[in-house]
Amino acid sequence: MTARLLERLAGSGVRWTADPSIVDSRRTDRSGWQPAGRPLAVVFPESVPEVRRTLRVADELRVPVVPRGAGTGLAGGAGAGAGSLVLDLTGMNRILDISPDDGLAVVQPGVITADLDRAAARYGLRYAPDPASVAISTVGGNIATNAGGLRCAKYGVTADAVLGLDVVLADGRLLHTGRRTVKGVAGYDLTRLFVGSEGTLGVVVGATVRLLPLPDATATVAASFASVADAAAGAAAVLAARIRPAMAELLDGPTLRAIDPARTDGALLLVQTDGAGAAAEASTVEDVLARHGATVAVTTDPAEAERLLAVRRAALPALERLGRPLIEDIAVPRGRLAEATSAVQAIGERTGVPVYVVAHAADGNLHPLLVVDPAADTIPAPAWRAAEEIFQLALRLGGTMTGEHGVGVLKRAWLRRELGGANHDLQRDLKNLFDPHGILNPGKAI
Amino acid sequence: MTARLLERLAGSGVRWTADPSIVDSRRTDRSGWQPAGRPLAVVFPESVPEVRRTLRVADELRVPVVPRGAGTGLAGGAGAGAGSLVLDLTGMNRILDISPDDGLAVVQPGVITADLDRAAARYGLRYAPDPASVAISTVGGNIATNAGGLRCAKYGVTADAVLGLDVVLADGRLLHTGRRTVKGVAGYDLTRLFVGSEGTLGVVVGATVRLLPLPDATATVAASFASVADAAAGAAAVLAARIRPAMAELLDGPTLRAIDPARTDGALLLVQTDGAGAAAEASTVEDVLARHGATVAVTTDPAEAERLLAVRRAALPALERLGRPLIEDIAVPRGRLAEATSAVQAIGERTGVPVYVVAHAADGNLHPLLVVDPAADTIPAPAWRAAEEIFQLALRLGGTMTGEHGVGVLKRAWLRRELGGANHDLQRDLKNLFDPHGILNPGKAI
Numbered sequence: 096m097t098a099r100l101l102e103r104l105a106g107s108g109v110r111w112t113a114d115p116s117i118v119d120s121r122r123t124d125r126s127g128w129q130p131a132g133r134p135l136a137v138v139f140p141e142s143v144p145e146v147r148r149t150l151r152v153a154d155e156l157r158v159p160v161v162p163r164g165a166g167t168g169l170a171g172g173a174g175a176g177a178g179s180l181v182l183d184l185t186g187m188n189r190i191l192d193i194s195p196d197d198g199l200a201v202v203q204p205g206v207i208t209a210d211l212d213r214a215a216a217r218y219g220l221r222y223a224p225d226p227a228s229v230a231i232s233t234v235g236g237n238i239a240t241n242a243g244g245l246r247c248a249k250y251g252v253t254a255d256a257v258l259g260l261d262v263v264l265a266d267g268r269l270l271h272t273g274r275r276t277v278k279g280v281a282g283y284d285l286t287r288l289f290v291g292s293e294g295t296l297g298v299v300v301g302a303t304v305r306l307l308p309l310p311d312a313t314a315t316v317a318a319s320f321a322s323v324a325d326a327a328a329g330a331a332a333v334l335a336a337r338i339r340p341a342m343a344e345l346l347d348g349p350t351l352r353a354i355d356p357a358r359t360d361g362a363l364l365l366v367q368t369d370g371a372g373a374a375a376e377a378s379t380v381e382d383v384l385a386r387h388g389a390t391v392a393v394t395t396d397p398a399e400a401e402r403l404l405a406v407r408r409a410a411l412p413a414l415e416r417l418g419r420p421l422i423e424d425i426a427v428p429r430g431r432l433a434e435a436t437s438a439v440q441a442i443g444e445r446t447g448v449p450v451y452v453v454a455h456a457a458d459g460n461l462h463p464l465l466v467v468d469p470a471a472d473t474i475p476a477p478a479w480r481a482a483e484e485i486f487q488l489a490l491r492l493g494g495t496m497t498g499e500h501g502v503g504v505l506k507r508a509w510l511r512r513e514l515g516g517a518n519h520d521l522q523r524d525l526k527n528l529f530d531p532h533g534i535l536n537p538g539k540a541i
Numbered sequence: 542m543t544a545r546l547l548e549r550l551a552g553s554g555v556r557w558t559a560d561p562s563i564v565d566s567r568r569t570d571r572s573g574w575q576p577a578g579r580p581l582a583v584v585f586p587e588s589v590p591e592v593r594r595t596l597r598v599a600d601e602l603r604v605p606v607v608p609r610g611a612g613t614g615l616a617g618g619a620g621a622g623a624g625s626l627v628l629d630l631t632g633m634n635r636i637l638d639i640s641p642d643d644g645l646a647v648v649q650p651g652v653i654t655a656d657l658d659r660a661a662a663r664y665g666l667r668y669a670p671d672p673a674s675v676a677i678s679t680v681g682g683n684i685a686t687n688a689g690g691l692r693c694a695k696y697g698v699t700a701d702a703v704l705g706l707d708v709v710l711a712d713g714r715l716l717h718t719g720r721r722t723v724k725g726v727a728g729y730d731l732t733r734l735f736v737g738s739e740g741t742l743g744v745v746v747g748a749t750v751r752l753l754p755l756p757d758a759t760a761t762v763a764a765s766f767a768s769v770a771d772a773a774a775g776a777a778a779v780l781a782a783r784i785r786p787a788m789a790e791l792l793d794g795p796t797l798r799a800i801d802p803a804r805t806d807g808a809l810l811l812v813q814t815d816g817a818g819a820a821a822e823a824s825t826v827e828d829v830l831a832r833h834g835a836t837v838a839v840t841t842d843p844a845e846a847e848r849l850l851a852v853r854r855a856a857l858p859a860l861e862r863l864g865r866p867l868i869e870d871i872a873v874p875r876g877r878l879a880e881a882t883s884a885v886q887a888i889g890e891r892t893g894v895p896v897y898v899v900a901h902a903a904d905g906n907l908h909p910l911l912v913v914d915p916a917a918d919t920i921p922a923p924a925w926r927a928a929e930e931i932f933q934l935a936l937r938l939g940g941t942m943t944g945e946h947g948v949g950v951l952k953r954a955w956l957r958r959e960l961g962g963a964n965h966d967l968q969r970d971l972k973n974l975f976d977p978h979g980i981l982n983p984g985k986a987i
Contacts (some may be wrong), residue, residue, distance in 0.1 A: 109925060138780075142660075175889070194876060195781065195876070196777065196781075196875070196876025197873075197874040197875055197876040197877075198875060198876075199874070213734065219783050220783075230763070240726065241726045241730075243724050247723065247724060248723065251701075252724060254730070254733075255697075262936070264963075264967075268963050269963065270961075270963045270967065271961055271963075271964060272963055272964060274872075274939065274940060274941050275874040275939040275940070276872040276873060276874055276875070276905055276906075276939075276940050276941055276944065277693065277694065277872070277875070277904040277905070278689050278693060278698060278872045278904050278905075278941075278944035278945050279689045279872055279904070279907050279940075279941040279943070279944055280686065280737045280941075280943050280944065280945060280946070280947050280948070281941050281942060281943050281948055281956060281959050281960065282736055282948070282959075282960050282964065282965070282968050282986075282987060283734055283737070283742070283971055283987065284687075284700070284733045284734060284736065285964065285967065285970050287700075287730045287733035287734070288729055288730060288733070288734055290730065291726045291730060292729055293731070295728070307785070308783030308784070309783065309784070310786060325707060331642065334644065335641065335642075337665050337754030337755065337757070338754070339667075339753070339754060370816070370817075370818050371816075371818020371821040371822045371825075372816050372817020372818030372819075372821070373817075373818075375817040375818070377815050426722040426723075426724045426725055427722060428640070428642075428643040428645070428721040428722055429642070429643055429644060429722070429723070430640060430642025430643040430644075431643075450897075455724075458722070458723040458724050459722055459723070459724075460724050493720065493721040493722075494720060494721070494722050494725075495720050495722055495724075495725040495726075495727050496727060497725070497726050497727050498724035498725060499723065499724050499726060500726070500728065501726050502726070502727055502728070503734075506727070506909075510727055510728060511729050513728075514727065514728050515716075515717055517710075517714050517715065517716045517717075518716055518717060518718060518728065518731065519718065519728070519942070521710075521731065521975075522728050522729050522731070525729055525971075526975055527975070528970055528971070528974055529967075540728075541728060541729065
């Protein structure tokens with residue numbers, strides 16, 4: 096099989112390598128999951144026809160294909176083990192069109208998300224989805240996982256920014272979905288089906304994405320609370336005051352002390368408003384949070400805002416100094432935020448696993464971080480138990496085990512429980528319809 | 542077949558009738574399309590189990606089922622002909638839950654859209670999708686067609702408001718999709734697949750929908766232009782000024798004169814901004830439009846705003862006095878609005894069909910209205926020719942033949958041309974997967 100595949104690749108004109116050091120650099124993502132064995136080769140397509148040729152060969156020879164962008168995923172979706180072929184799309188990294196008139200961009204999948212955002216900024220526009228990995232992840236990878244980020248409550252997730260896709264199917268057929276319009280209801284919404292499918296239904300080789308106006312003004316509120324329950328109540332009160340914050344980040348006390356041991360507050364809530372009403376909205380936010388017992392700082396100065404938000408960015412690096420953080424990703428109905436946060440802390444105490452909580456508070460998306468011994472080869476049993484309890488909590492509260500990171504391999508065992516049997520069966524039928532030989536990222540996502 | 546079906550229905554405990562006058566009242570929608578023959582019966586389910594029982598019987602006997610809400614569709618999607626069974630869901634019309642804390646509502650499909658919006662308003666919230674039929678159409682029908690409306694450019698279409706669905710599949714299985722959270726990436730997005738599927742993949746029997754804050758303030762700008770090209774350029778300039786209007790409605794000169802023969806302006810653009818920055822944004826809009834040659838009126842007074850917007854609502858009734866309006870529904874990339882509007886007017890002149898244009902200007906969604914002789918039994922050939930040319934125009938500009946009304950039966954002949962063969966084939970495969978016996982609204986949508 097290996098020999099035949101390599102022979103066909105060599106004859107295909109597509110750039111590829113079986114060099115072990117390069118192959119090893121393309122077999123994992125940032126989840127920490129170690130697939131068994133080494134992939135056969137890595138292909139570096141530079142065009143849509145090259146992706147089509149590669150898939151035709153792989154489908155014919157029944158070789159599993161693992162598409163990947165920058166490998167920043169946190170669920171093992173881009174993990175590639177023995178016998179597989181890695182399809183590295185980072186070489187297809189051109190921005191093909193930015194149309195301020197139409198409010199959109201057309202990009203290849205390997206474009207770095209922040210590069211697209213910067214290119215849009217030259218027209219006073221922005222690409223709204225902003226996962227924490229924005230500086231290093233690709234638009235294609237963001238589409239494959241339906242990446243979220245900090246601005247979702249007001250501006251939506253990656254799916255909300257995707258107007259249309261070019262997709263190569265398992266058998267090499269090229270499909271165009273969607274269009275250059277915001278509205279459109281001709282046919283089933285295949286675009287949305289591919290977004291978040293983690294490379295299991297097709298390979299995204301092009302995307303038409305929406306660009307939104309860069310806001311003229313932003314205002315940032317930093318509110319320090321005695322407890323995380325108070326902060327969660329404060330976040331709920333902001334929403335009850337009918338504010339749609341552009342950002343509402345919550346950090347619990349343990350996280351704050353990991354960043355700065357001198358801190359004594361129980362939680363921090365960072366709220367950003369934007370647009371023509373930014374200052375007025377921030378003033379409302381300030382009033383609401385002060386009434387909820389917070390010590391509040393407000394600024395409309397961008398540099399000062401950066402300083403306030405630096406705490407949020409410092410969280411993960413600070414926890415990485417304490418051990419290996421496993422980043423969970425539950426989402427709960429936003430009214431259950433306080434309950435979820437307290438319950439997650441209790442799970443940490445019960446299992447003896449150090450748990451830190453940061454959350455996108457306006458959409459109920461919590462990232463409990465379980466810090467484990469970095470020297471351990473496998474994830475310790477108490478951490479698995481804590482993760483299992485956290486997933487169960489999310490489902491019990493009417494939420495999901497993954498708000499924005501994806502299922503990958505790490506959450507696959509819990510998926511059927513979340514979806515229910517009828518839904519999961521139908522998802523598998525869909526997978527078989529799109530990929531009858533099961534070559535596209537097998538063992539992932541569903 | 543008829544006898545067996547009626548016998549099984551009689552034994553099912555579900556309320557139904559074969560009374561010709563009632564059946565006739567449930568066989569068409571507002572498209573004007575007349576299906577051939579009379580359906581066998583109409584079923585009026587009052588619960589999810591009743592829908593399941595009905596579909597199990599229909600699937601077993603291979604009887605086509607046409608689900609319907611209020612029948613306000615404009616593409617023939619709810620048309621039901623000889624041999625079919627109509628599933629009238631208007632009796633399942635309860636709002637089951639409104640949760641301001643979670644920012645959502647749970648409803649049965651037969652709830653009138655405006656009733657949901659009014660119920661949300663008691664909590665300072667709103668259900669954002671607002672098709673023109675909002676006062677008489679159902680949430681379930683809106684979901685089936687992915688209905689749009691006036692607020693889409695800022696607040697999205699129906700699909701953007703749907704968090705989760707309960708769906709009965711063709712064989713009677715009950716499926717739950719989505720969740721009570723804004724974010725969630727576990728599994729493929731089946732929710733979005735059902736939205737806009739026009740009853741061909743399953744029957745929506747429940748929906749969890751997002752509610753958004755009612756804005757504290759709105760401001761309304763009415764701008765009168767010498768020509769429709771000027772008005773379209775004005776709309777583009779508003780977007781270029783990085784305003785996201787809550788509404789931007791364009792009416793061309795012929796439409797204005799159908800409403801009021803004394804008017805002499807060439808086009809009217811109605812722009813509404815909302816939220817804490819409403820007045821500031823409206824002031825920017827005013828400046829931009831005045832610079833584009835418009836005569837502009839601005840108000841922040843709700844009653845005065847209603848008076849300005851009354852013109853938009855008067856358009857369809859005014860055209861109905863002139864004949865039978867066929868409402869087209871193309872969407873083009875928003876930067877092509879001026880080009881599309883002029884081209885539509887030229888098509889009217891070339892074919893001799895009176896064409897009137899109203900448009901949701903901020904998202905490039907045009908409704909050319911072709912006025913034909915109401916006495917004619919069928920649509921006259923020149924009107925068909927004009928419609929065909931309008932669709933071709935939309936595709937040529939990178940748009941779609943239907944922005945928000947759906948494909949139904951009326952646009953089915955053009956669908957493959959718009960989607961392309963590979964996409965259309967895959968859509969048909971999906972349909973077969975979900976509905977192997979083809980009983981769900983056959984001959985519609987795809």
